[in-house]
Amino acid sequence: MIASASAAERDSFATRLIEDRANLLSLGKVRGLLAGKVADEELEDRAKELLLAAVAKRLQNRDTVVLVAESLDAEEREPFVRSAAALKRPRHLILLETARDQVAEEDLLTLNALRRALDAGELGEEGFQTALRLGGTTASEVKRILFRPPPREDD
Numbered sequence: 001m002i003a004s005a006s007a008a009e010r011d012s013f014a015t016r017l018i019e020d021r022a023n024l025l026s027l028g029k030v031r032g033l034l035a036g037k038v039a040d041e042e043l044e045d046r047a048k049e050l051l052l053a054a055v056a057k058r059l060q061n062r063d064t065v066v067l068v069a070e071s072l073d074a075e076e077r078e079p080f081v082r083s084a085a086a087l088k089r090p091r092h093l094i095l096l097e098t099a100r101d102q103v104a105e106e107d108l109l110t111l112n113a114l115r116r117a118l119d120a121g122e123l124g125e126e127g128f129q130t131a132l133r134l135g136g137t138t139a140s141e142v143k144r145i146l147f148r149p150p151p152r153e154d155d
Contacts, residue, residue: 001077001128003069004096005103005111009139010068013096017145018066025058026068027051055080059089072110074126081127091128093118097135 004010011026018024030047038046058065065084069076077093084091095118103111115133117123123131134142 001067001069001080001092002094002096003072003077003114004098005072005107006096006098007070009096009098009102013094013139013142014066014068017142019144020064023064024066024068025051025054027070028068030054052079052083056083059084059087062089072107072114074114077126085127091130093123093128093131095131095133096139097133 002010002014004013014024027047030051031043034043034047034050055065055067067080081091095114117126118131118133
């Protein structure tokens, strides 16, 4: 899962580093697919349902899923992390830092709480196995993210 207070930086990072676009899912992408096909008042709920179902199906098929989080809220992350944990699939979070002027006032408390939890190693309590915080030029220096199957256990 990729999260950031800046939607533009988050989306740019994901687009630049995820080679297989089929692995890249987001609520915005699903909203775009449903636009005009469902009533406006149903769009948000239907998009959330469809995204959760698509992620669950891909996880069941043991496919890689890269989810672009729309918010910084643990509530948004929880159903996806729970689904992946139930299937014993890897769960990683990348928090992309952004300039202070890119953070909306209403996101500041949530962002600071996420930073504290990540720095204290507490995201394991949410179900993440690894968490990474990238800021400044570090995010632009990342050249690729590789998804590889875990090493085989020799019996």
